[in-house]
Amino acid sequence: xxxxxxxxxxxxxxxxxxxxxxxxxxxxxxxxxxxxxxxxxxxxxxxxxxxxxxxxxxxxxxxxxxxxxxxxxxxxxxxxxxxxxxxxxxxxxxxxxxxxxxxxxxxxxxxxxxxxxxxxxxxxxxxxxxxxxxxxxxxxxxxxxxxxxxxxxxxxxxxxxxxxxxxxxxxxxxxxxxxxxx
Numbered sequence: 001x002x003x004x005x006x007x008x009x010x011x012x013x014x015x016x017x018x019x020x021x022x023x024x025x026x027x028x029x030x031x032x033x034x035x036x037x038x039x040x041x042x043x044x045x046x047x048x049x050x051x052x053x054x055x056x057x058x059x060x061x062x063x064x065x066x067x068x069x070x071x072x073x074x075x076x077x078x079x080x081x082x083x084x085x086x087x088x089x090x091x092x093x094x095x096x097x098x099x100x101x102x103x104x105x106x107x108x109x110x111x112x113x114x115x116x117x118x119x120x121x122x123x124x125x126x127x128x129x130x131x132x133x134x135x136x137x138x139x140x141x142x143x144x145x146x147x148x149x150x151x152x153x154x155x156x157x158x159x160x161x162x163x164x165x166x167x168x169x170x171x172x173x174x175x176x177x178x179x180x181x182x
Contacts, residue, residue, distance in 0.1 A: 073117065086112070086121060089173050092144055093125065100137035102129030102167070118147075118174045125169045128158050134167045147174040 086109055097104040110122030127137065134155065142148060152170040 096140040101133040102127040121173045
């Protein structure tokens with residue numbers, strides 16, 4: 001079946017087609033493009049939002065960790081003796097060595113390393129004694145009222161008949177500088 005239109009309706013059909021093409025070109029296509037662009041931006045913002053949620057969780061975890069670190073480091077000023085001088089530390093270590101029964105052969109302080117809140121003083125101690133005397137010395141050094149970190153202990157036989165050992169020990173003392181103390 002063939003659709004036949006009168007010749008007088010041709011301008012009307014052309015006008016309708018023109019309006020339809022104009023609508024598609026001027027309204028539909030620009031709106032469609034802006035809708036697609038808005039959908040893409042929405043997807044991008046949703047991805048950013050998801051990343052922000054994971055970042056917020058990481059930030060909270062770091063804040064919790066920082067609070068725990070601050071709790072530990074806040075006690076340093078309370079525990080350490082802010083008036084401690086290097087000579088006092090070395091004198092106490094030497095006294096502990098004598099009390100333990102060891103022969104202190106060498107007591108060498110290293111270069112003081114100033115950090116943000118504390119000073120680190122490396123110390124090398126060389127002594128000779130029995131295993132029990134050296135063990136007692138190490139326990140007494142660790143019991144001193146300072147923050148100490150034993151880094152290295154080497155034991156070597158010295159005298160087989162006396163069952164003596166040579167001990168080389170490295171440790172670090174951490175103190176609060178006088179200028180930063182309250």
